[in-house]
Amino acid sequence: MLFKASGLYYELDRYDKYLATTTKIQQLAIESRDTAHLAKSLYFIGDYYERELQIDSAFKYYSKAERLYKKIDDALNSGRTILYKAGILYDAGIFTESEMLTAQALEFLNTTENERLVYEGYNLMALNLKELNDYKNSLRYFNLALKKLDLLEQKKYNPTKLIKSRASIYNNMGGLYEKAGSYNEAIKLYERGLASERIKESHPRLYAMLLNHLASALLKKGGNDEKIEALLLESLEIRKDHKIEEGIVSSKISIGEFYLQKKQTCKGIEYIRQGYELAKKINSSYDSKNALKLLSENDGTDKGPYDSLYMKITDSLYTLERNTRNKFARIAYETNQVEKKNAFLSRRNRNITVGAACIILILGTSFIIYRLRSKNKELLFIKKQKESNEKIYQLILGQRSETDRVRLEERNRIAMELHDGIVNRIFTTRFNLMLLQSEQSNRKEELVQELIAAETEIRKVSHDLQHNLLFEDDSFQKTLTTLVAAQQNEFSTVFDLSIDKYIDWSLVSSEKKIHVYRIIQEAIQNINKYARAKKAEIILLKTGNKITLRILDDGIGFNLDKARNGIGLKNIRQRTHVLKGECTIDSKNEHGTRLEIVFQGTGPNGNRIASDSEGL
CATH class of the missing domain: 1.20.120 (Four Helix Bundle (Hemerythrin (Met), subunit A))
Incomplete structure (x- = not known):
């Protein structure tokens, strides 16, 4: 009876009563040593905290419920609680751990007859793999999710929920193809989602999202400007009508990007500024970061402040991600410790x-x-x-x-x-x-x-x-030649070394040569390990009184924000600092990496390198 009462409170949006009733059930279950009801009460409390966006508390109660469900061999609810934990990790941007938990959840759920939860597991797995750039397996899980929807349709599952689920899958698959650069496939899937029956009336939030994503894919492909603008504005109006604040932020930024690309800079910057202000209001750090990046790149008048804010919010997001990851690990650990302690006492x-x-x-x-x-x-x-x-x-x-x-x-x-x-x-x-x-x-x-x-x-x-x-003085040049010539990796990368013959290495101090050698060695090691490149070039040029080192590869690239604090990049930047030089790194996923370091080419006494045009 108490569980029915708590369920009614939840449906009536009486969440304070819902929490109080569920907490009472928890106490009664503890007193009567009723493991099944205790697990269910913990799971209900987790639902409450997830709705209140207190994700650490939700994760903790789901973990407690999961332990108890495993203890009584309840596969369905074990899988459900693990899947919900995986969803929390996905929303927090912790994709690798979310993928592992989703796999655990599916192991339990595939032994049950709950097709809906299996569908949700396949969809979440596909989303995680998409964020981890495993496009092939991500598409495979999206297709498995669609097959589960077909099965649910045969079993006469709620039609309204099915329509929303299919449209959501089309939207997610479109995002996968768009990220992979297959814009035609992405456009087809977004249009298919928009064509869903009564999607605009029954699910306006999802409809507006599909409109915005379709416009984004058309813009990247190079579609009709008037159509793209109309789609973006329609999406914005729907989100305004339904007061979907996070959607309004996304639309403002998307419209701003559209006008920037069409060289309507003032108009574009104005939309992005509006999006940034609203993102700050609703505490959307991710959208604030995107808006600041665009403003710092395009608003010439306030570039300095925007650059500073962008760096600050990027650092704070990195810290938040790391703290969140540590927090969830600590919760899991503490939950394990409590269970171990209880087992010891028993x-x-x-x-x-x-x-x-x-x-x-x-x-x-x-x-x-x-x-x-x-x-x-x-x-x-x-x-x-x-x-x-x-x-x-x-x-x-x-x-x-x-x-x-x-x-x-x-x-x-x-x-x-x-x-x-x-x-x-x-x-x-x-x-x-x-x-x-x-x-x-x-x-x-x-x-x-x-x-x-x-x-x-x-x-x-x-x-x-x-x-x-x-x-x-060609000994240092020979040393570099030997280093590059010895490189081999599993990707058969071809390394090419080019050294300007006018560089007088006798005027470069031994300390600087060592740092140049170590930088090249570190960069080559990163290429061998991660780049999957077909070709890599190491170039040393004499530019006036300075030496320029360029290292380029055509590999898969990497995310600079995530790799910024890696040991390899830290070492390269530290050595560049000792050289009193400037380091520039440019890398994009699937577009290779370019490392450039410029430093003063002088010896220990400060003698500059002689120009080839000077007399002897």
Whole structure:
């Protein structure tokens, strides 16, 4: 009776009464040790907190209910609670963990006859895989979800709910194709969703979403501008009429993007500003971030403040995501701990078994700690060895630089001796010979010409002694060539190295060479691991008094926001900072990656690289 009462309170939007009644059921179930009713009450309380958007509390109560349902072997409700937990993680943007929970839920639900929950599981799995860029498997699960809807239709399931579910699937599949760049397929699916029976009247929120997405796909494909504008404005009006605030934000930003693309910058910026203000009002961080990004890229008057706000909200979203992920992990852990404690108390009379378990646990923990310490020592040893190798390499380069310096000084000294000593003496002899009276005038002329030739040859040798040294320091170039030539990976990436011949590496300090080498090494390692590239280029150019390093690949790219705090990128930026250079990284999914670093090409004494147009 109490469960029926709580259900009526929920349908009447009396949520305070609903929570009070369900909490009372929970207490009665605890007192009577009724596991089934206790699990159901916890599940109902989870529903309340999910509706109130208190997702951490909802996740906690679903976890408690899940544990109890598993204890009594209730596959249907175990699958249901796990699926709802997966939905919470998806909404929080934690897609990998959501995918794993959805798979667990489907294992339970596929053993039941509840086709509706299986459909929801397939749909959620497809959405997770879409966000994880696994397009092939995402499409497979969307098709499985459609088959479940066909089965539900045969079983005379609620027609209104079926219409909404089909339209939702078409919308989600359209989003998949749009993300994959198949705009024609996306357009067909959005139009199919819009053609659903009475979708506009019965589900205006979904209808407006389909309109907005159809306009987006047409815009990317290059469709009729008037049609796109009409679709966007119609979607906005529907959302305004039904006071769908998050939808209004999305429409404002979409319309703004449309006008920006059509070079109506002022109009576009105005719509995006309106969207941003409303996003702030409803605390939509994701939409605020998108709006700020567009404003910082297109609003020349206020670019600085928007850039600052965009960076601030990006950092806050990253922190929020990390904290949310940690919060859910902590809830799951604490729920497990409570269950373990209860199990321990229920078996307190079995002291021998518990004691043995504790001993095994202690030994296992000790072994793990021992292994972790050994691993830490190994890592520290590897780190120290790496540092020692760098120092040795730096010393070798330093010694080589010193040798080159001494050799340069000696060559310059010899050149000066040739030029200032021998050439002057030959010149004096030739001049005196010309003044000397001689009857053999022909022989005298031959001797003069021979001295002129010797003088020219010595000047040439003196000049070449200084000139040729500029191109002798090729040891660092050979080191880079060896590094690049040794690269192989499972994607058969072709690596190409190009080094400007006018870079004088003898004027670049050993420390800078090491950092350049390590940056290239780190970038190549990332390409080998993640890029799946067919071709990668490493280019070193002399640009004025600076050296430009470019590393490009045609791989799958990566999300800069998610990878910003990765160890590899941190190392590259730190080394660039030591070089006192500037680092630019440009990467998009499926469009490759471009890394460019520009730094001053000077030696330890600050000497600039000589230009190829200067005299020696």
